[in-house]
Amino acid sequence: MKTQTRHLTLIAAAAASIALAACGQREDATVGQQVDNTVNQTQAAATELKNDTKEAARDMQAAGSDAGQAVAEGASDMAITAKVNAALAADDKLSALKINVDTESGRVALKGTAPDADSRDRATTLAAAVDGVVAVDNRLVVDKNS
Numbered sequence: 001m002k003t004q005t006r007h008l009t010l011i012a013a014a015a016a017s018i019a020l021a022a023c024g025q026r027e028d029a030t031v032g033q034q035v036d037n038t039v040n041q042t043q044a045a046a047t048e049l050k051n052d053t054k055e056a057a058r059d060m061q062a063a064g065s066d067a068g069q070a071v072a073e074g075a076s077d078m079a080i081t082a083k084v085n086a087a088l089a090a091d092d093k094l095s096a097l098k099i100n101v102d103t104e105s106g107r108v109a110l111k112g113t114a115p116d117a118d119s120r121d122r123a124t125t126l127a128a129a130v131d132g133v134v135a136v137d138n139r140l141v142v143d144k145n146s
Helices: 002-023 031-090 117-128
Strands: 099-104 107-114 135-142
Touching: 031 099, 031 107, 031 117, 107 117, 117 135
Parallel strands: 107 135
Antiparallel strands: 099 107
């Protein structure tokens, strides 16, 4: 019986080998090699995820810094506008109500009317004297009726 079992085992092994060859399959890696491959792939994915996370954190930090700077500039521009309006209102001939003051990045734009050329020029001088103003664009129109 031992011989018969042995022959059956050999025949079964040969049939399995032929079946695998006929299907175009090759013998796969051992279980240990498969585990090693999986571990290596997992480590590579973890390293890539770590690098992506660091890059995303740097991007978020830069965006937060840019947003903070934009808020600070906006607050500074608002303060400049308020100070220019106050300076214009303090002048006897200039009416802050008839002059629109817009500020962007420290650049002041004056729009509206002035009673005479001297007052128009004085508006530029007053606006330029405010701390934080980098330039003044005076678009005031002299209106004799004001």
